[in-house]
Amino acid sequence: MMKLAEVVSLFVGPEADVEFTAYDGSHFGRKGSDVRIDVVSPRAVSHLMTSPGQLGVARAFVTGELEVHGDLYTALDRLARLGIHRPTVKEQARLYRALAPFALTRPPTPPEEVRLGGFRHSKKRDHDAISHHYDVSNTFYRWVLGPSMAYTCAVFPKNDATLEEAQEEKFDLVCRKLGLERGQRLLDVGCGWGGLSLHAAKHYGVTVIGVTLSEQQAAWGAEAIEREGLGHVARIRHQDYRDVPEKGFDAISSIGLTEHIGKDNYGSYFSFLRSRLNPTGRLLNHCITRTDTTSRTTYKNGFINRYVFPDGELVPVGRLISSAEDQGFEVRHEENLREHYALTLMHWSRNLDEHWDEAVADVGIGKARVWRLYLAASRMGFERNMIQLHQVLLASPDEQGHADVPLRLGFDRG
Numbered sequence: 001m002m003k004l005a006e007v008v009s010l011f012v013g014p015e016a017d018v019e020f021t022a023y024d025g026s027h028f029g030r031k032g033s034d035v036r037i038d039v040v041s042p043r044a045v046s047h048l049m050t051s052p053g054q055l056g057v058a059r060a061f062v063t064g065e066l067e068v069h070g071d072l073y074t075a076l077d078r079l080a081r082l083g084i085h086r087p088t089v090k091e092q093a094r095l096y097r098a099l100a101p102f103a104l105t106r107p108p109t110p111p112e113e114v115r116l117g118g119f120r121h122s123k124k125r126d127h128d129a130i131s132h133h134y135d136v137s138n139t140f141y142r143w144v145l146g147p148s149m150a151y152t153c154a155v156f157p158k159n160d161a162t163l164e165e166a167q168e169e170k171f172d173l174v175c176r177k178l179g180l181e182r183g184q185r186l187l188d189v190g191c192g193w194g195g196l197s198l199h200a201a202k203h204y205g206v207t208v209i210g211v212t213l214s215e216q217q218a219a220w221g222a223e224a225i226e227r228e229g230l231g232h233v234a235r236i237r238h239q240d241y242r243d244v245p246e247k248g249f250d251a252i253s254s255i256g257l258t259e260h261i262g263k264d265n266y267g268s269y270f271s272f273l274r275s276r277l278n279p280t281g282r283l284l285n286h287c288i289t290r291t292d293t294t295s296r297t298t299y300k301n302g303f304i305n306r307y308v309f310p311d312g313e314l315v316p317v318g319r320l321i322s323s324a325e326d327q328g329f330e331v332r333h334e335e336n337l338r339e340h341y342a343l344t345l346m347h348w349s350r351n352l353d354e355h356w357d358e359a360v361a362d363v364g365i366g367k368a369r370v371w372r373l374y375l376a377a378s379r380m381g382f383e384r385n386m387i388q389l390h391q392v393l394l395a396s397p398d399e400q401g402h403a404d405v406p407l408r409l410g411f412d413r414g
Contacts, residue, residue, distance in 0.1 A: 008028050040065050113306045129309070135216045332393045
């Protein structure tokens, strides 16, 4: 019978700076490596055989049947650098004989995996999708995100900036791009825990309405605003952005919302937001995009959709911009911050590691392992330019085409 280490060697090759061990006593790779991957039980192989690709790996890892000793990001990065060897026909025959028994039994699906009911991107299903990810535990998010409770890409003004400094810079950069001035009105859609809403009200003197589909986020944000004594100018609502009745805003911030609404809904999304803006108002759209412009794959059955962001969809930035322009918006500035997101994820991973025991006690080992994998894999995606983070500044011209934008835009701190 073929040992599991032999199976690994067929795919990875002899240059792996990763040590592999398996429950059958076999071994492959460099002994003493700072990264070791253990195949803990036959159930891990069954996960890999019955759910090929990233979903099978995720199921084996989340359940603890596949264990990584050492830094998970380092393990993923080294394996990605090696590439995957394509077995010969003879090798494939040996693999089939060795692994076929494991393909006959599908292990139970981990409870952390979710499948939503109802119509995709209906208000009820969107609420359930957001609740699955964001209504985990505010304490858990505080450990991972830090005091800012900002769950979007930070902007690092220098390489050695702290995460808190970088999140503060992100909040302020958004305000500067929107050209906020005292007395103006800001709508913050997908406001999260209210960090940007609070920053804009406190430092720019604007009146803010923030909306989120997460009950726990809304409760946290409302309390934070009251503690700062800003309840008279800032409000956080548990509300779908599509249900905001107010109009006449001078600016709208959408930071990390577009990934959740679905590409087929971009037209109605941009149309609705433009209907809430005053003539010459601005929209800052901040979201993750993918770099593959040819594939039609949406990864509905991938790890991220099943475990992290149900119904999430990423598109190339060109698709996003075209959809905005179709609704009458004018692009005035655009930038890619993908390296900043890789740094942000590195900090979040460190925070999770530092609070690992508390996180496991709070949300359970399965959910904590989902997050460890999600943060490491996402960091690699940004570093390898598989995904990007784009901030697109849009203006809503008036009937004469005036956008009320300076001849030269400058966003450096004054």
